[in-house]
Amino acid sequence: MEIRTFQSADEVAKEAAIYIADRIRENVTRKGSFTMAISGGRTPWEMIKELAKEDLHWEKVFLFQVDERIAPDAHPDRNLTQLFKAIEGTKLVLRLNIFPMRVTADNLNEACEEYADHITRLTENGKFDLIHLGLGTDGHTASLVPGDAVLAVQDKTVAITGDTYQGRHRMTLTYPLINQAAKILWVITGAEKAEMLNRLLHQDPSIPAGKIDQYHAIVLTEESASVEIN
Structure with missing residues (x-):
């Protein structure tokens, strides 16, 4: 795993955008497309705003959640709502291919299967070119939360959490899909993440984030979050 540390969250967002833009250029040149999945949080939306400034073949980029x-649709709790706000007024609105998780479906299990099928069809056998992840103060990543039954799911690539987290159930990519990504991009900011970042770097299996394969991973973080690294 590679780790790069910057002075502020804003700088992390800018560097993450540069990193993603470079990966887009590489993959579009090599195979004509780029597939990526993005997490929620605070810094990612600034990252997306920076990324939108890049002159890229956006019509060849396929963005998943x-x-x-x-x-509900357009609810402020939704990551998709925040994504749309981040790209509002940019070229990405019309050119970027966005595939939302259908979390308002009557049958959420069927919606998971449908999303998994979309991923398989548009990626190389379910292998994303890049998956962006964040890190919670409890060690969760994606919606892989400590103690949830979804942590044990091995026969599905997209699943619904067993319990609510911060008041809501979630739809999430699971370990089997995340761990076969060509690149994992961790974007971690905030002093409150310092302990969990250190545990992540040591691949502590007692936290959900510690079970992510780090062989093809890079961590972009800020100084305040890296004070406990040893």
Whole structure:
């Protein structure tokens, strides 16, 4: 795993955008497309705003969600709502291919299967070119939350959490899918993440994030979050 540390969250967002833009150029040149899944949080939306400034073949970029809250369309809790706000007024509105998780479906299990099928069809056998992940203060990533039954799911690539987290059930990508990504991009900001970042870097299996394969991973973080690294 590679780790790069910057002075502020804003700088992390800018560097993450540069990293993604470079990966887009590489993959579009090599195979004509780029597939990516994005998580929620605070810094990712600034990252997307920076990324939108890049002159890229956006029509060849396929953007999926890592996870989503089960909430109505346009609800502020939804990651998709925040994504649309981030790209509002940019070229990405018309050119970027966005595939939302269908969390308002009557049958959420069928919606998971449908999403998994979309991923398989548009990626190389379910292998994303890049998956962006964040890190919670409890060690969760995606919606893989400590103690939830979804942590044990091995026969599905997209699943619904067993319990609510912060008041809502979630739809999430699972370990089997995340761990076969060509690149994992961790974007971790905030002093409150310091302990969990250190545990992540040591691949502590007692936290959900510690079970993510780090062989093809890079961590972009800020100084305040890296004070406990040893």
